Amino acid sequence: MSQQLMEMLEQAFEESTKLYQDRGFQRRVGFGKKPALINVDLANAWTRPGNPFTCDKIDDEIIPGVQRLLEACRAHGFPVIHVTTCYQVTDRENPNTDMGLWHNKIPVDVVDQSNEDLWAIDSRIAPIEGEQVLIKKRASSFHGTYLAGFLRAAGVDTILVTGVTASACVRTTLCDGLAEGFRTIAVKECIGDRVPGAVAWNLFDIDAKFADVEPVDKCVDYLNTVGAAKG
Amino acid sequence: MSQQLMEMLEQAFEESTKLYQDRGFQRRVGFGKKPALINVDLANAWTRPGNPFTCDKIDDEIIPGVQRLLEACRAHGFPVIHVTTCYQVTDRENPNTDMGLWHNKIPVDVVDQSNEDLWAIDSRIAPIEGEQVLIKKRASSFHGTYLAGFLRAAGVDTILVTGVTASACVRTTLCDGLAEGFRTIAVKECIGDRVPGAVAWNLFDIDAKFADVEPVDKCVDYLNTVGAAKG
Amino acid sequence: MSQQLMEMLEQAFEESTKLYQDRGFQRRVGFGKKPALINVDLANAWTRPGNPFTCDKIDDEIIPGVQRLLEACRAHGFPVIHVTTCYQVTDRENPNTDMGLWHNKIPVDVVDQSNEDLWAIDSRIAPIEGEQVLIKKRASSFHGTYLAGFLRAAGVDTILVTGVTASACVRTTLCDGLAEGFRTIAVKECIGDRVPGAVAWNLFDIDAKFADVEPVDKCVDYLNTVGAAKG
Amino acid sequence: MSQQLMEMLEQAFEESTKLYQDRGFQRRVGFGKKPALINVDLANAWTRPGNPFTCDKIDDEIIPGVQRLLEACRAHGFPVIHVTTCYQVTDRENPNTDMGLWHNKIPVDVVDQSNEDLWAIDSRIAPIEGEQVLIKKRASSFHGTYLAGFLRAAGVDTILVTGVTASACVRTTLCDGLAEGFRTIAVKECIGDRVPGAVAWNLFDIDAKFADVEPVDKCVDYLNTVGAAKG
Numbered sequence: 001m002s003q004q005l006m007e008m009l010e011q012a013f014e015e016s017t018k019l020y021q022d023r024g025f026q027r028r029v030g031f032g033k034k035p036a037l038i039n040v041d042l043a044n045a046w047t048r049p050g051n052p053f054t055c056d057k058i059d060d061e062i063i064p065g066v067q068r069l070l071e072a073c074r075a076h077g078f079p080v081i082h083v084t085t086c087y088q089v090t091d092r093e094n095p096n097t098d099m100g101l102w103h104n105k106i107p108v109d110v111v112d113q114s115n116e117d118l119w120a121i122d123s124r125i126a127p128i129e130g131e132q133v134l135i136k137k138r139a140s141s142f143h144g145t146y147l148a149g150f151l152r153a154a155g156v157d158t159i160l161v162t163g164v165t166a167s168a169c170v171r172t173t174l175c176d177g178l179a180e181g182f183r184t185i186a187v188k189e190c191i192g193d194r195v196p197g198a199v200a201w202n203l204f205d206i207d208a209k210f211a212d213v214e215p216v217d218k219c220v221d222y223l224n225t226v227g228a229a230k231g
Numbered sequence: 232m233s234q235q236l237m238e239m240l241e242q243a244f245e246e247s248t249k250l251y252q253d254r255g256f257q258r259r260v261g262f263g264k265k266p267a268l269i270n271v272d273l274a275n276a277w278t279r280p281g282n283p284f285t286c287d288k289i290d291d292e293i294i295p296g297v298q299r300l301l302e303a304c305r306a307h308g309f310p311v312i313h314v315t316t317c318y319q320v321t322d323r324e325n326p327n328t329d330m331g332l333w334h335n336k337i338p339v340d341v342v343d344q345s346n347e348d349l350w351a352i353d354s355r356i357a358p359i360e361g362e363q364v365l366i367k368k369r370a371s372s373f374h375g376t377y378l379a380g381f382l383r384a385a386g387v388d389t390i391l392v393t394g395v396t397a398s399a400c401v402r403t404t405l406c407d408g409l410a411e412g413f414r415t416i417a418v419k420e421c422i423g424d425r426v427p428g429a430v431a432w433n434l435f436d437i438d439a440k441f442a443d444v445e446p447v448d449k450c451v452d453y454l455n456t457v458g459a460a461k462g
Numbered sequence: 463m464s465q466q467l468m469e470m471l472e473q474a475f476e477e478s479t480k481l482y483q484d485r486g487f488q489r490r491v492g493f494g495k496k497p498a499l500i501n502v503d504l505a506n507a508w509t510r511p512g513n514p515f516t517c518d519k520i521d522d523e524i525i526p527g528v529q530r531l532l533e534a535c536r537a538h539g540f541p542v543i544h545v546t547t548c549y550q551v552t553d554r555e556n557p558n559t560d561m562g563l564w565h566n567k568i569p570v571d572v573v574d575q576s577n578e579d580l581w582a583i584d585s586r587i588a589p590i591e592g593e594q595v596l597i598k599k600r601a602s603s604f605h606g607t608y609l610a611g612f613l614r615a616a617g618v619d620t621i622l623v624t625g626v627t628a629s630a631c632v633r634t635t636l637c638d639g640l641a642e643g644f645r646t647i648a649v650k651e652c653i654g655d656r657v658p659g660a661v662a663w664n665l666f667d668i669d670a671k672f673a674d675v676e677p678v679d680k681c682v683d684y685l686n687t688v689g690a691a692k693g
Numbered sequence: 694m695s696q697q698l699m700e701m702l703e704q705a706f707e708e709s710t711k712l713y714q715d716r717g718f719q720r721r722v723g724f725g726k727k728p729a730l731i732n733v734d735l736a737n738a739w740t741r742p743g744n745p746f747t748c749d750k751i752d753d754e755i756i757p758g759v760q761r762l763l764e765a766c767r768a769h770g771f772p773v774i775h776v777t778t779c780y781q782v783t784d785r786e787n788p789n790t791d792m793g794l795w796h797n798k799i800p801v802d803v804v805d806q807s808n809e810d811l812w813a814i815d816s817r818i819a820p821i822e823g824e825q826v827l828i829k830k831r832a833s834s835f836h837g838t839y840l841a842g843f844l845r846a847a848g849v850d851t852i853l854v855t856g857v858t859a860s861a862c863v864r865t866t867l868c869d870g871l872a873e874g875f876r877t878i879a880v881k882e883c884i885g886d887r888v889p890g891a892v893a894w895n896l897f898d899i900d901a902k903f904a905d906v907e908p909v910d911k912c913v914d915y916l917n918t919v920g921a922a923k924g
Contacts, residue, residue, distance in 0.1 A: 005239055329594055634865070643794060
């Protein structure tokens with residue numbers, strides 16, 4: 001069914017694009033002068049098989065794409081933030097849990113802080129010295145974290161966002177990122193999910209209203225160009 | 232095409248639901264003890280014909296549904312917040328605008344604060360004495376507003392959300408609402424959008440991860456039941 | 463008593479300064495490259511006689527100083543944000559008020575939104591075309607507002623803060639401003655309060671930990687210098 | 694000098710209190726129905742000798758008071774949150790640090806995350822199973838953290854705040870707590886600082902505008918009473 005679904009979605013996107021363009025949506029926010037890379041939930045519970053959170057297209061598309069972005073950012077000294085999610089209190093019956101109410105919707109109770117292997121960043125794209133691992137408790141990388149304040153202090157004006165999932169943590173991170181005043185770029189090949197169609201329809205909504213969806217090639221070129229310029 | 236698209240989406244949702252249920256998603260957050268009603272962007276620029284923001288199914292579904300919810304909330308003294316969006320500086324060339332960067336994605340520049348008719352709440356569901364109109368600048372009703380603080384001070388634990396659009400302001404309001412610690416209910420018939428499929432796929436994502444999507448009948452029953460109980 | 467109190471406070475500040483300097487406090491955050499001016503609650507309820515919120519040293523120090531800062535910002539196109547405070551629901555018995563719980567500490571119930579003269583910016587330093595009036599509900603100009611997102615979108619890295627009161631809205635605005643990643647400058651002569659000693663001890667705490675307290679002369683010079691440089 | 698300073702401050706407070714009471718300040722926010730205890734920065738770098746952050750009156754007043762509060766909260770199942778502060782990147786020359794800009798004012802660079810002993814909660818009041826340690830990066834326990842969302846999800850309406858310092862992390866936590874819609878109680882004996890007068894003038898400002906300053910005896914009684922009532 002997936003091929004058929006994608007064709008049908010493409011038709012819907014085409015029709016919607018006409019309306020959006022007529023009305024002035026789908027504008028370009030554009031790349032700015034000082035980018036940061038934000039990798040969302042590319043930790044083992046999401047990138048390795050066998051977990052409720054395991055996602056698709058990790059090995060063949062997301063990891064290789066993120067590796068290229070990391071290389072470019074590191075070459076030019078642009079900030080990289082590795083975002084992950086875990087909890088201190090994962091007992092679903094305990095009302096005093098840092099899961100808040102989210103375990104009433106999704107199985108966040110599996111990501112216990114004491115089991116670091118689950119929420120550690122995938123070793124293929126692991127942080128190096130001087131890069132931060134930001135632990136969040138909600139979907140958005142900005143919600144209930146110091147991310148916006150950090151990015152402003154670092155003079156960042158543009159965020160390139162990768163990771164999983166398109167329908168939750170990546171989308172909310174991009175929505176919040178734009179709201180916080182950052183130019184938001186969704187790196188197309190480096191965003192995944194786990195159910196049919198979810199990447200497609202979420203990237204369509206995102207591109208219409210919250211961020212520019214751009215191919216990884218273009219993002220790597222941008223990083224190298226803006227990095228050389230500042231050099 | 233729309234009928235065909237909906238059938239295809241229903242198939243995709245069915246398939247995804249299997250995976251989600253196997254893995255522990257699509258749980259119920261449930262109704263709490265003290266609800267508030269949040270109507271998002273049900274202002275003339277969104278509810279009346281002829282504006283870039285005009286949405287579908289306003290007259291036949293959303294307005295009548297919201298009228299029923301308003302009646303129940305008012306009968307029992309539950310807070311109602313009327314959310315709208317407008318800007319003081321709508322010159323797209325002015326970098327010092329309260330639109331932030333959003334006018335670089337969507338035509339928010341049309342909603343000028345000086346043109347109150349555009350952002351006034353639709354007269355069919357207008358605020359009455361004691362109800363607040365909350366002006367926001369971004370998609371989420373929580374982002375950059377005092378909404379979360381107000382709701383907590385009022386002892387609210389549950390938010391019923393209506394309005395437009397499913398793909399932007401309603402969805403981000405629900406995501407943030409759950410993150411802020413409120414039980415989140417998306418009132419199914421009272422949420423609209425303007426392009427094919429957008430209501431369907433956004434409600435599907437929302438119900439899987441961020442809020443319970445519930446019919447307006449059930450929501451009205453809940454308001455009357457919990458209202459009678461508090462007596 | 464005031465002269466004696468001030469002398470005693472100066473002694474205490476001197477003693478504390480020794481400890482602070484030994485331990486590495488009282489560092490300088492410094493001026494950045496793109497400033498904005500934030501005037502906090504310089505509205506009639508605070509600047510004109512006869513209101514519970516009326517403050518001292520308005521006419522002889524604060525207004526003239528702010529006029530100089532405004533002139534310099536306007537000459538160079540730096541953003542100016544006029545912050546004020548008012549409420550839609552000012553009935554203290556109504557639990558559903560946008561005052562939240564603050565009316566349980568201070569008389570915010572006097573500043574009703576329908577009485578615009580109370581919360582309008584003092585005419586001597588009123589906004590001009592293209593400048594925003596930001597209505598807040600809490601002490602901090604950042605809390606529950608879009609201020610941080612706006613400043614970031616405008617590329618601002620430094621905020622010059624004036625207004626009242628030192629012990630509440632100005633201090634919380636500076637604390638939040640630094641936390642949000644902005645270089646924070648408290649303009650010494652342009653910050654007021656209404657009880658003995660409050661300006662002195664709050665500026666002392668602020669300078670030790672949250673912002674550089676700088677004379678208005680130096681701030682005007684900075685605005686002109688950085689403005690000429692961007693020229 | 695300290696005795697003399699305190700007498701002079703008491704005189705100033707008395708005079709100010711007349712003005713405040715005439716004008717409607719210094720109201721009582723009161724205790725609510727569901728409290729939580731928030732201990733701010735009672736970690737070794739602040740509670741043990743020899744650190745730039747070391748504070749006064751830890752051993753004889755703050756620790757014993759907090760022990761009594763902990764006992765009462767634990768007896769009745771009220772949430773306890775242990776707040777501390779540390780950083781992943783403490784190189785002051787690195788612009789990409791989670792210290793943001795704060796190291797430009799105070800010596801936060803000493804609290805390196807890799808040196809856990811520094812930021813671990815003081816063993817005399819250490820967390821037990823089921824209690825959270827919340828790591829913050831800024832002064833306020835709410836700023837850039839999930840605290841408000843957690844408290845709302847747990848149904849908390851009142852926060853009892855202890856810790857250090859009066860002039861920074863405790864004060865900003867109380868200001869934000871009220872802004873977020875919680876009844877704010879500053880536990881008088883359990884709040885400290887490190888320079889003369891700072892506790893006195895900060896508690897005076899706080900009590901006038903942001904929280905009720907209450908003795909630990911009264912707070913313990915309250916916890917036991919409200920705990921028995923829910924029991």
